[in-house]
Amino acid sequence: MTKADLIVGIQWGDEGKGKIVDMLSQNYDLVCRSGGGHNAGHTIWVNGVKYALHLIPSGILHPNIINIIGNGVVVNPEALIEEMSQFENLQGRFYISDRAHLNLTHHSLIDQAKERLKGDKAIGTTGKGIGPAYADKISRTGHRVGELLNPKELSENLISDFESNRAYLDALGVKIPSKDELYQKLSSFKEALEPYIADTTQILWSAMDENKKILLEGAQGTLLDIDHGTYPYVTSSNTISAGACTGLGLSPKSIGNVIGILKAYTTRVGNGAFPTQDSGKDGDTMCEVGKEYGTTTGRRRRCGWLDAVAVRYASRLNGVDSYALMKLDVLDGFKSVKICKAYKYKGEIIDYMPSNLDEVTPIYEELDGWDSISGIRNYDDLPQNAKIYIKRIEELTGVRVSIISTSPERSDTILR
Ligand code: IMP
Numbered sequence: 001m002t003k004a005d006l007i008v009g010i011q012w013g014d015e016g017k018g019k020i021v022d023m024l025s026q027n028y029d030l031v032c033r034s035g036g037g038h039n040a041g042h043t044i045w046v047n048g049v050k051y052a053l054h055l056i057p058s059g060i061l062h063p064n065i066i067n068i069i070g071n072g073v074v075v076n077p078e079a080l081i082e083e084m085s086q087f088e089n090l091q092g093r094f095y096i097s098d099r100a101h102l103n104l105t106h107h108s109l110i111d112q113a114k115e116r117l118k119g120d121k122a123i124g125t126t127g128k129g130i131g132p133a134y135a136d137k138i139s140r141t142g143h144r145v146g147e148l149l150n151p152k153e154l155s156e157n158l159i160s161d162f163e164s165n166r167a168y169l170d171a172l173g174v175k176i177p178s179k180d181e182l183y184q185k186l187s188s189f190k191e192a193l194e195p196y197i198a199d200t201t202q203i204l205w206s207a208m209d210e211n212k213k214i215l216l217e218g219a220q221g222t223l224l225d226i227d228h229g230t231y232p233y234v235t236s237s238n239t240i241s242a243g244a245c246t247g248l249g250l251s252p253k254s255i256g257n258v259i260g261i262l263k264a265y266t267t268r269v270g271n272g273a274f275p276t277q278d279s280g281k282d283g284d285t286m287c288e289v290g291k292e293y294g295t296t297t298g299r300r301r302r303c304g305w306l307d308a309v310a311v312r313y314a315s316r317l318n319g320v321d322s323y324a325l326m327k328l329d330v331l332d333g334f335k336s337v338k339i340c341k342a343y344k345y346k347g348e349i350i351d352y353m354p355s356n357l358d359e360v361t362p363i364y365e366e367l368d369g370w371d372s373i374s375g376i377r378n379y380d381d382l383p384q385n386a387k388i389y390i391k392r393i394e395e396l397t398g399v400r401v402s403i404i405s406t407s408p409e410r411s412d413t414i415l416r
Pocket of ligand 1: 014124220333
């Protein structure tokens with residue numbers, strides 16, 4: 001039986017997973033998503049055509065690959081249907097788990113209202129209803145994709161949920177739809193999605209029994225994990241590799257190679273601790289050169305230096321075998337580059353990530369910069385200082401860098 005290879009973000013998301021999944025997926029028969037929702041997003045260009053993906057796995061761009069949205073994902077039918085409209089002939093190569101939970105309009109409205117009420121304590125969510133949808137799942141008050149097949153019953157159940165939460169929804173200013181309005185909407189979702197709703201666990205297990213090659217595409221990043229990230233400034237799912245097991249129905253023994261996607265510097269969108277953030281001109285340069293604006297919300301990402309302490313922590317949590325080092329070219333032209341190798345915490349020097357990052361101060365090591373690596377495709381052609389930077393990342397984290405990305409182009413990639 002084959003094992004499934006996994007791609008996981010090592011920082012706060014936006015590490016450049018899209019390029020690597022797109023590049024590697026041609027070697028796989030199935031590409032699967034296990035968690036998150038339409039808060040995730042990446043843009044992929046193929047032959048001059050732009051595709052925006054939020055829920056559908058990137059394997060969709062290759063016609064022979066089967067793509068699965070697993071049970072751990074929260075699915076917004078409206079967003080999904082719009083995304084599906086970019087593609088033709090999805091039948092037979094795209095499936096949505098009937099166990100995945102629904103993320104409906106009221107979830108987004110609750111998310112946005114709660115964020116507004118939090119004021120300067122807001123998490124800075126994407127406003128896509130992710131937290132409320134997962135909260136319903138965990139409270140056992142959620143509804144699953146399979147229920148879309150009976151829109152009459154689902155609309156009745158939802159109306160009864162709304163009635164029992166009327167005071168709460170009114171206080172948040174969330175408008176309750178009429179039963180008829182809801183029924184019409186759910187019926188249209190059924191019509192569009194029915195051919196794709198399936199028991200994806202069985203599809204995946206059969207594929208494994210047939211020795212098909214499977215790639216698991218992580219969403220968001222490790223430091224946004226609900227259990228291991230910078231709580232409460234996190235997303236509401238398990239973004240680490242273990243989440244791929246629960247989110248797809250795989251045993252831990254089914255996971256093969258784990259590739260950590262690591263950006264050569266750090267970014268974070270939304271609020272929460274970020275020890276190595278650079279609020280000066282270096283951070284601005286990273287933002288402008290790296291085009292660090294969110295694909296889902298357009299927000300400007302906060303930027304800063306590589307945090308090897310956080311990266312080491314994230315790599316161990318995920319069981320990372322090797323890194324794909326992304327956007328190394330964004331650091332071109334810096335006179336020197338910094339890596340955080342330890343933290344000062346409560347008067348002590350520590351080399352691990354504590355549960356609260358608010359009180360840590362980064363301790364940096366400074367390395368000489370390089371002129372340009374943009375577009376280089378052979379490791380030997382890299383300038384010496386870029387090689388030293390890579391080597392230092394490997395020494396500080398204990399993980400080998402096996403892929404280096406030197407521009408957004410698919411082919412500007414070094415394989416070691
Ligand atoms: P939520 O997932 O919309 O609830 O947002 C919670 C936190 O996760 C916020 O800081 C978001 O900016 C962040 N977040 C969610 N999805 C992504 C992503 O795909 N990339 C980067 N950050 C994300």
